[in-house]
Amino acid sequence: MQGIPENIKLFSFAKKGLIFSHIYKVKDFPRIRDIVTNINDEVKVELSFYMEDNNIPCIKGKIELKVALDCQRCLDEVSLHLNPSFNLAFLKNEQQGEGLDSSFETILNENEEFSTIEFITDEVLISIPMIPMHSHECVSYKDKQPIEEQKRENPFAILEQLKKSNRE
Numbered sequence: 001m002q003g004i005p006e007n008i009k010l011f012s013f014a015k016k017g018l019i020f021s022h023i024y025k026v027k028d029f030p031r032i033r034d035i036v037t038n039i040n041d042e043v044k045v046e047l048s049f050y051m052e053d054n055n056i057p058c059i060k061g062k063i064e065l066k067v068a069l070d071c072q073r074c075l076d077e078v079s080l081h082l083n084p085s086f087n088l089a090f091l092k093n094e095q096q097g098e099g100l101d102s103s104f105e106t107i108l109n110e111n112e113e114f115s116t117i118e119f120i121t122d123e124v125l126i127s128i129p130m131i132p133m134h135s136h137e138c139v140s141y142k143d144k145q146p147i148e149e150q151k152r153e154n155p156f157a158i159l160e161q162l163k164k165s166n167r168e
């Protein structure tokens, strides 16, 4: 186990069967930092590189972090525990993946080298629910609007006025 290099060198790491782990901070990931409020919390990452069928580089990994987001029901903060794990096979073409079993997620990829931070970011972002909400029944923000917004003009008030002006 060793720290994770800044760039992933896919074939080179896979051929050597390298295993990395590192504890990042949320603020190390610019695209995650922008959407959460707990930027000083930890992000635990483990990545194992290996070759499948001698020619398909793969990354098996797991990530663990908490993200504090706005609950889409009550708009208060909700803290979600995310624990994405993956087993990715990087293919040059689709035919290459035909022999792989269903435990693999396949990615068409031409790049031998790419950013570790961006790679981890993508895996975290797809694990965040589209509509983050509290698991308990929180109160919808629609039900707790300020009182003045609930005061509606009486629709009959205009009618009343019309009647009055007809009488005059």
Ligand SMILES: [Zn+2]
Residues within 6 Å of the ligand: 071, 072, 073, 074, 075, 076, 078, 133, 134, 138, 139
């Ligand atoms: Zn809520």
